Amino acid sequence: MIQPEKIQELAAAYAADVVAVREHLHAHPELSFQETNTVAYVAEQLRQLGLDPQPVAGTGLVALIEGRNPESRVVALRADMDALPIQEQNDVPYKSTNPGVMHACGHDVHTASLLGAARILMQVRDEFEGTIKLLFQPGEELLPGGASLMIKDGVLENPRPQSVLGQHVFPHLPAGKIGLRAGRYMASTDELYLTVRGKGGHGAMPEQNIDPVVVAAHIIVAAQQIVSRRASPKLPSVLSFGKVIANGATNVIPNEVYIEGTFRTLNEEWRDEAHRHLRTLCEGLAASMGASCELEIRRGYPYLENEPRLTARTRQAAEAYLGADNVAELDQWMAAEDFAYYSQVSDACFYRLGTRAADGRYAASVHTPTFDIDKQALEVGPGLMAWLALHELAALPSAK
Template sequence: MIASLKAAAETLGPELSAVRRHLHAHPELSYKEHATAAFVADKLRAMGLKPQTLADTGVVALIEGQPGGPVVALRADMDALPIMELNEVPYKSTSPGVMHACGHDVHTTCLLGAARLLAERRHEFKGTVKLIFQPGEELLPGGASLMIKEGVLENPAPVEILGQHVFPRLPAGQIGLRPGRYMASTDELYLRIKGQGGHGAMPELNLDPVVVAAHIIVAAQQIVSRRANPKMPSVLSFGKVIAQGATNIIPDEVYIEGTFRTLDEAWRTEAHRHLRQLCEGLAASMGAVCELEIRRGYPCLDNNPAVTARVRAAAEQYLGPENVIELDQWLAAEDFAYYSQVAPACFYRLGTRAPDGRFAASVHTPTFDIDEAALPIGAGLMAWLTLQELQAAE
């Protein structure tokens, strides 16, 4: 069966490349994926499926095999990033300032390919495959959360869900996965520190919010270095600081943005409390006011150990044991985590680098691209994993 599935996936290669290039050339930002959703729905209808719309720009469809089997869900995300593409390729983004720099065009293409392979084999398996094409992975509150609220994991409810994501650190032909806690929660931090501005030569007449902000930025790192369990990965980073003064002007306020990430939900909540106490208390001790807004983002992503073990075994059958890599924990975040909080899940990474080292640029950069040899591999592997999981869950 593996040989015939691989051959079928390879036959789809040119079509998958065309689909991916179309999506790459026509990216849409989070929650604005109207043309992308319509394109996906048309492809699904051509397979004889009946796509439905959820969360405005999400698409869901069912592949119904023989009756009596379980339901397995497969997920891809469709949104792009606000990045100006620097690649000079025929399929370069035609939307200035918008780019598929995180590989969601690849995810969508591979799931369409897997859907095609599974739809052609619907009489060979028991159960149902639920296809989930979701919007807004890159922007809070996360399209996954909206899809779940609208019932994507109900009627029928899947026994598990699988997700695939590009990984330029691995060459095409390899995948990476990790059981248990894999990716971090992510929270957005917005601080506004209010003082009293004035002439830089007369600081005694002012209340300098820049100095207060500097103390807060440095002191807040103690939450990670002295409050967190050293065995629990945590990251606190401030990436934006705005103080609209000048060489001789102390501003009235300083605005700061940052992120807090961890791999433990209980510590996440506790860290929020420590951060608020520190920011507000330290500012008050220096005579200023700090207003802190914490926008709670995606939860930790948990790969169900049993599902992940089966996925590993099936992937080793399809790719060879040497091409299935154990990944480290990663403090990036993914809204697939919402699905993993509701249903047993496995989120794995698809190698996309070329053997000669090309296409090694990281995701979220303006030069990200892939070796398109990864497309039939990703589509065929997802179809194979689904078939194996349907059989295991009977």
């Protein structure tokens, strides 16, 4: 068995190169499913390592690192590559050169980490048994999610991984630490688009109108009862409306009101049931007040489940690599991630990589224009990814 000290030495030796890769990616971000230059850059990096990357899901890549007896067991490592439509406000040499686009969710870190892990693993491939499958994924930030398209294109077949591991930056933890949680970790996410139609007119004569603003207000308030009275108190659920457009005036009642929101939970059966309740409530309440309602529910990512036994092995491996004090237990989080698709069809574990500096710098949240990381994370991330894959390969039973 390869010892963690060897992987740590390789991670330290390659850290400067990983930083350079990350800064290149950060300076050249591309939006979801538009990662053409990014995927070309990643493919070239992989070819320089002697690998043969293959396209998948349009702007995705898959590559195999084969050790001894490559068909005996398979572990997959995943990184996403897309950026967000955010104007960067950091004043750094590697600031985004693409106006209005920024790696504000750390996918540049994920991609650089996986490339660094690949470099480490290529150095030790004669010392492990099995295959490590590298998944470079597009479009995590945009429905239907690049993970779903990767799976449809067969990325979990030929060979089929027995375990899938993914990491994500986490500014709430300092660099040098990671966090994980077994079982249900992140929520499903559905987008809600609601149009309430009434009959507009002069605000001084409401009796001649069917006021969609009042109807919409009743719907927004009443819909909260789906979470508070229909869902079990033991089951986390979130229903939030973040956009309401009633394009009237101080004395003008509009004809319609447009509303956008999100529904999230950690149970697929309740998710479907809540959709039915929400549709019945919206349509029925509108009709009872003389209005009409159209509700579009765009089904998003499923909930993310960290398989307990795999997560326990991942924790054990992380503690051996980082020390037990540097492995934190995470709370459930109602944000969503399309890594959840992998967790629905395979044993999977999604963990968090600390990126905040010890002095408190780099604490800005993801999806903000000032997000950045402590460069120490770019040594920890690749090394830990490589080590977790090796540890998992050694723990898995042989397929033969």
